[in-house]
Amino acid sequence: MQANSRKRLTAVAAAPIVFSLALAGCGEGSGGNGGNAGPSPSAASSPAVGASASASAGASASPGSAAPGEKVKIEVWSTKFEDTTSAWLKKWVDAYNQSQDGIQVNLTIVPGDAWDQKMKAAQAAGKAPDVWNISYNGIANAAKLGQIQALNDLTDPAVFDDLYDNMKDFVSVGDKYYAYPWLVEPSTVLYYRKDLFQAAGLDPEKPPTTWDELLEYGKKLTKNGVFGFSTAQVAPELGWTTWGLQYNAAGHLPITDDWSQADVQNDGYKQLLGFYQQAYQSGIMPKQQLAGYTDATPFGQGKLAMEANGSWAIGQLRNSFKDMLDKVGVAPMPTIDGNPANTTATLGGWTFAVDGKSKHPKEAAAFISYLLAGDPNIMLDYFRTSQFSKFTPRKSVDEAMNNDPEASKDEVRAMIAGKIVPYSKPEPIYPWDISLAFGTAIESAMKGTDVSKALDKAEKDINDFIAKNKLAGTNPKQ
Amino acid sequence: MFRKNYRQDNATAYAMLLPILILLTVFVVIPFLYAIRVSFYNWSFYQESVFVGFRNYDLVLTDPLFGKSVWIGLKFAFLVVPATLILAFLFANVMKNIGPRMSAFVKTSVYIPTIISGIVASIIFVFIYDYTGGLANYTLGLFGHQPKAWLAEVGSALPSIAAPAVWLSFGLTSLIMLAGLFDIPESYYEAADLEGAGTFRKMVHITIPLMRNVILYLLVTGFTAQISQYELSLVMTGGGPLNETTTPNLYIFNHFRNDVLVGNSIAASLLLFVVLGGISAIIFRVLNSEKAVDG
Numbered sequence: 081m082q083a084n085s086r087k088r089l090t091a092v093a094a095a096p097i098v099f100s101l102a103l104a105g106c107g108e109g110s111g112g113n114g115g116n117a118g119p120s121p122s123a124a125s126s127p128a129v130g131a132s133a134s135a136s137a138g139a140s141a142s143p144g145s146a147a148p149g150e151k152v153k154i155e156v157w158s159t160k161f162e163d164t165t166s167a168w169l170k171k172w173v174d175a176y177n178q179s180q181d182g183i184q185v186n187l188t189i190v191p192g193d194a195w196d197q198k199m200k201a202a203q204a205a206g207k208a209p210d211v212w213n214i215s216y217n218g219i220a221n222a223a224k225l226g227q228i229q230a231l232n233d234l235t236d237p238a239v240f241d242d243l244y245d246n247m248k249d250f251v252s253v254g255d256k257y258y259a260y261p262w263l264v265e266p267s268t269v270l271y272y273r274k275d276l277f278q279a280a281g282l283d284p285e286k287p288p289t290t291w292d293e294l295l296e297y298g299k300k301l302t303k304n305g306v307f308g309f310s311t312a313q314v315a316p317e318l319g320w321t322t323w324g325l326q327y328n329a330a331g332h333l334p335i336t337d338d339w340s341q342a343d344v345q346n347d348g349y350k351q352l353l354g355f356y357q358q359a360y361q362s363g364i365m366p367k368q369q370l371a372g373y374t375d376a377t378p379f380g381q382g383k384l385a386m387e388a389n390g391s392w393a394i395g396q397l398r399n400s401f402k403d404m405l406d407k408v409g410v411a412p413m414p415t416i417d418g419n420p421a422n423t424t425a426t427l428g429g430w431t432f433a434v435d436g437k438s439k440h441p442k443e444a445a446a447f448i449s450y451l452l453a454g455d456p457n458i459m460l461d462y463f464r465t466s467q468f469s470k471f472t473p474r475k476s477v478d479e480a481m482n483n484d485p486e487a488s489k490d491e492v493r494a495m496i497a498g499k500i501v502p503y504s505k506p507e508p509i510y511p512w513d514i515s516l517a518f519g520t521a522i523e524s525a526m527k528g529t530d531v532s533k534a535l536d537k538a539e540k541d542i543n544d545f546i547a548k549n550k551l552a553g554t555n556p557k558q
Numbered sequence: 559m560f561r562k563n564y565r566q567d568n569a570t571a572y573a574m575l576l577p578i579l580i581l582l583t584v585f586v587v588i589p590f591l592y593a594i595r596v597s598f599y600n601w602s603f604y605q606e607s608v609f610v611g612f613r614n615y616d617l618v619l620t621d622p623l624f625g626k627s628v629w630i631g632l633k634f635a636f637l638v639v640p641a642t643l644i645l646a647f648l649f650a651n652v653m654k655n656i657g658p659r660m661s662a663f664v665k666t667s668v669y670i671p672t673i674i675s676g677i678v679a680s681i682i683f684v685f686i687y688d689y690t691g692g693l694a695n696y697t698l699g700l701f702g703h704q705p706k707a708w709l710a711e712v713g714s715a716l717p718s719i720a721a722p723a724v725w726l727s728f729g730l731t732s733l734i735m736l737a738g739l740f741d742i743p744e745s746y747y748e749a750a751d752l753e754g755a756g757t758f759r760k761m762v763h764i765t766i767p768l769m770r771n772v773i774l775y776l777l778v779t780g781f782t783a784q785i786s787q788y789e790l791s792l793v794m795t796g797g798g799p800l801n802e803t804t805t806p807n808l809y810i811f812n813h814f815r816n817d818v819l820v821g822n823s824i825a826a827s828l829l830l831f832v833v834l835g836g837i838s839a840i841i842f843r844v845l846n847s848e849k850a851v852d853g
Binding site for chain 1: 603605617687688689690705707708709711796801814
């Protein structure tokens with residue numbers, strides 16, 4: 081009897097081993113596994129997480145803690161974007177390391193899907209990097225939780241004057257700046273094949289401007305193995321790619337400004353869900369997505385006649401699908417009513433911030449200033465290698481770009497900067513679960529659920545989430 | 559003299575056990591106890607963790623998605639494990655009766671999927687299930703059918719993910735079944751032949767009862783492994799059309815990635831531990847209600 085229960089205990093205790101082995105076995109690279117070994121030593125030392133935070137705050141008050149002549153080492157982690165971006169980062173990190181003797185920067189580029197695990201494991205072990213990139217919509221929450229520090233005291237505040245006014249708001253909470261912006265990119269732009277338009281009898285210089293027109297053109301263009309239109313079709317992608325269209329349809333996002341309840345029942349959202357439902361059910365979209373929303377490969381390969389994608393896609397097309405370029409047209413995403421002066425996209429983008437527990441915050445801030453807020457040519461180099469598919473938040477860099485011969489000739493850049501960016505809104509900062517609930521509603525509608533039922537479920541899920549997490553009144557920007 | 563040997567053996571035995579006990583304590587027992595402690599806090603890496611009592615457990619238990627993911631995990635295990643056991647059993651019988659050279663080749667090649675990482679297998683199957691260029695839709699096209707959205711349709715997503723899971727676990731299962739088959743003395747079969755029993759009766763009355771321990775082991779380990787499966791859903795569908803392929807571990811993983819505080823994920827993991835342990839215990843009770851008969 082005792083043997084049986086011991087056997088049972090071992091079998092039951094083996095489940096976590098199986099789970100952890102499975103997790104270790106399929107972790108991305110060895111970095112994640114190294115982080116996983118962290119929890120046991122920190123188990124003894126973390127009973128007072130607050131005590132260790134205050135201890136490191138004391139240490140960071142004396143930045144000159146390295147012996148004279150010895151370089152201060154700082155760790156910089158960046159998400160892996162395009163290869164051209166990684167190359168640009170490495171180049172300027174090397175240049176920085178060579179240009180001065182005080183600070184040695186160690187750059188690590190982390191694949192996007194491994195970022196959360198690696199970051200959380202490092203944070204748990206107290207080994208988070210000094211500088212890491214964070215997207216605009218994460219800044220307010222990270223600041224509230226102490227994960228990133230204010231930059232006002234760490235760097236010359238004049239660098240923030242170079243930012244456009246609306247973009248200062250992206251990186252600030254209250255009167256403090258918590259990160260320096262790197263780039264902005266609108267999330268939704270319409271790419272279309274001018275040659276296929278012509279073949280179907282449509283005017284290649286007149287892309288669709290309303291959702292009904294888009295559906296109609298899509299039907300005419302779906303033939304010979306080519307699909308008329310493609311956009312996100314799974315809930316996690318619909319959650320963020322439709323923010324711009326949510327503004328377009330209803331003028332607001334699915335919750336009230338004070339985050340106290342869902343704001344989902346309106347005709348605009350019904351039309352939005354109806355649009356996606358018709359796009360999917362009518363057959364102009366592939367029933368299973370050919371690639372993720374952010375990947376323009378199927379469009380570059382000629383499988384799609386129209387595609388909604390972010391502004392980065394033109395960079396991908398220019399780098400990888402050069403023969404397709406003269407057939408590609410770019411336009412703002414169609415709107416609910418054809419009014420071009422309305423939001424269709426949100427401005428996403430990335431920044432670099434200094435970790436809350438960094439031991440060398442001044443050095444970290446110095447590096448960020450050098451890279452992002454320093455010589456405009458460094459940023460110009462970045463925008464050039466990304467084929468001008470990304471946009472700058474700095475006035476001085478925009479001036480340099482207007483004087484650059486290549487940049488000033490770029491029509492796509494001019495169109496996006498002129499017709500999309502001025503009307504784009506910032507990304508929401510409320511928890512992801514709310515956007516996911518709305519994205520799930522859209523996916524349900526696409527897969528056949530009645531639009532009102534889908535919206536009712538989204539409203540219920542959002543209100544439940546708000547209640548369980550006591551979200552009401554916690555908007556840091558209010 | 560007898561007593562002295564006995565004590566020496568004891569010391570050696572404990573010395574042999576010590577390394578694994580230390581490893582288990584450091585990597586399993588301590589983190590487990592720590593996890594239980596942390597699950598009662600809003601665990602933050604940057605600020606004071608706040609004691610919140612059972613709130614994390616409450617959040618998980620009242621989340622309809624947690625219950626749904628446990629149900630999906632059970633469905634997935636019921637799709638994969640019986641299919642694997644039956645296929646592996648039939649294949650093991652085939653392997654038992656082929657010549658030595660062929661058998662070496664077959665045993666190696668059937669084991670290869672076991673050492674392939676689940677992520678690699680998922681990517682291969684994503685290519686197979688690709689809507690316009692994949693092997694699956696190409697085969698359907700040969701029969702004149704329309705291409706099928708294997709991974710995007712609510713009804714077909716979970717079975718489509720079950721296929722690579724069966725493929726991955728097939729090799730090891732059939733080799734273990736083969737070992738179990740070899741354990742059955744030939745004399746039983748000869749005696750049955752004398753009585754005039756056909757193949758089917760021999761299988762039902764001799765093979766399967768004598769393989770019961772092997773089948774029980776494979777059932778429990780297979781079940782635990784499949785209900786903990788999450789890499790296939792992560793890579794192939796990301797949780798699936800409308801959460802239809804969100805297995806329990808994927809639910810925990812998604813919360814870990816997206817949540818600002820990780821208390822929810824820890825509570826969910828511990829609850830899942832209880833669920834899995836309970837189900838494993840039930841399987842043991844149901845299938846092992848008589849003492850294991852040896853031969």
